[in-house]
Amino acid sequence: MTKRLEITDLVAGHKTRRGVVQAVAGVNLEIAAGETLGLVGESGCGKSSLARAVIGLNTPTSGALSINGDPMDMRRRGNHARDIQMVFQDPYGSLNPRLTVQQLVEEPLTVHRTRSKAERKTFVKALLDRVGIPEAMHDRLPHQLSGGQRQRVGIARALSLEPKILICDEPVSALDVSVQAQVLNLLVELQREQNLSYLFISHDLEVVRYVSHWIAVMYLGRIVEIGPVEEIWSSPLHPYTRALMQTTGNDAMGEGPEVKLNSELPSPLSPPSGCRFRTRCPLAIEKCAQEVPDLQENGKGHQVACHRAKEWSATVSAAA
Numbered sequence: 001m002t003k004r005l006e007i008t009d010l011v012a013g014h015k016t017r018r019g020v021v022q023a024v025a026g027v028n029l030e031i032a033a034g035e036t037l038g039l040v041g042e043s044g045c046g047k048s049s050l051a052r053a054v055i056g057l058n059t060p061t062s063g064a065l066s067i068n069g070d071p072m073d074m075r076r077r078g079n080h081a082r083d084i085q086m087v088f089q090d091p092y093g094s095l096n097p098r099l100t101v102q103q104l105v106e107e108p109l110t111v112h113r114t115r116s117k118a119e120r121k122t123f124v125k126a127l128l129d130r131v132g133i134p135e136a137m138h139d140r141l142p143h144q145l146s147g148g149q150r151q152r153v154g155i156a157r158a159l160s161l162e163p164k165i166l167i168c169d170e171p172v173s174a175l176d177v178s179v180q181a182q183v184l185n186l187l188v189e190l191q192r193e194q195n196l197s198y199l200f201i202s203h204d205l206e207v208v209r210y211v212s213h214w215i216a217v218m219y220l221g222r223i224v225e226i227g228p229v230e231e232i233w234s235s236p237l238h239p240y241t242r243a244l245m246q247t248t249g250n251d252a253m254g255e256g257p258e259v260k261l262n263s264e265l266p267s268p269l270s271p272p273s274g275c276r277f278r279t280r281c282p283l284a285i286e287k288c289a290q291e292v293p294d295l296q297e298n299g300k301g302h303q304v305a306c307h308r309a310k311e312w313s314a315t316v317s318a319a320a
């Protein structure tokens with residue numbers, strides 16, 4: 001079946017004085033229509049760099065993107081520029097402080113010359129109403145709104161061009177815990193109503209589990225494990241995924257190696273040879289330094305890139 005979004009061999013970096021940081025080192029991902037792929041990993045593992053390359057804020061070094069099977073021009077973006085939009089972590093920093101709520105949501109429509117002026121006003125009103133911003137607030141400036149309201153405006157702005165895909169980069173982590181669930185529920189409802197696909201980035205595994213159909217685990221620019229959400233939750237196979245889950249107190253995962261993250265993430269300027277996780281992995285063997293492990297299918301769409309995963313995968317799956 002054709003996927004809504006396909007990311008193929010994506011490489012993206014940042015030029016620094018010390019060299020090029022290869023933050024995304026050959027990533028393949030796909031997302032179906034109406035589904036969410038949750039992307040997790042420690043700070044600095046490349047999640048935002050991947051998001052920015054997909055949305056076009058950074059030009060990737062190489063790789064391909066396609067939407068509904070139609071390849072996208074990575075530089076000019078062409079017909080698909082409107083199809084992918086982004087919801088940012090900090091709605092205050094990402095909203096122009098001098099524009100009113102109405103203007104903020106209308107601006108992308110004006111730039112893209114979409115609809116007549118009267119139609120734009122009606123459309124924006126309905127959209128703001130849908131995301132829970134009452135009409136009395138449409139003339140307010142961002143600083144006159146609460147964090148949750150600002151994020152609702154950010155979501156309305158992202159949806160104003162009727163995209164097919166939303167990239168949500170830590171969309172609730174700047175919000176109070178009490179408001180987080182409301183914004184997450186809004187995103188889930190909007191997805192159902194509009195058959196949207198989400199790439200949902202968060203360091204919070206519980207949040208990712210709540211909204212996602214699939215989870216991908218990223219480590220130092222590479223995807224090390226991917227699968228259906230409950231499959232990953234109950235049978236995480238990569239030692240890095242197990243380490244992340246141990247920190248959240250996931251007691252659903254099956255028996256398997258205990259891995260603790262005691263050391264720092266290595267610099268992406270000089271990543272370890274072979275498996276990039278090997279310098280922090282208590283299970284590493286010689287092969288891990290010599291050969292890059294490919295993602296291997298483990299059944300039910302669950303894939304893992306670890307030379308040793310097969311040794312304990314039966315135990316983990318049986319116990320789960």
Ligand SMILES: Nc1ncnc2c1ncn2[C@@H]1O[C@H](COP(=O)(O)OP(=O)(O)OP(=O)(O)O)[C@@H](O)[C@H]1O
Binds near residue numbers: 021042046
């Ligand atoms: N603009 C930049 N210039 C130079 N290096 C950068 C830039 N942005 C990110 N990096 C580096 O790229 C690597 C990946 O960072 P990135 O922000 O993509 O990770 P992340 O997983 O999203 O982390 P976080 O959750 O902290 O944002 C890190 O080593 C980071 O220092």
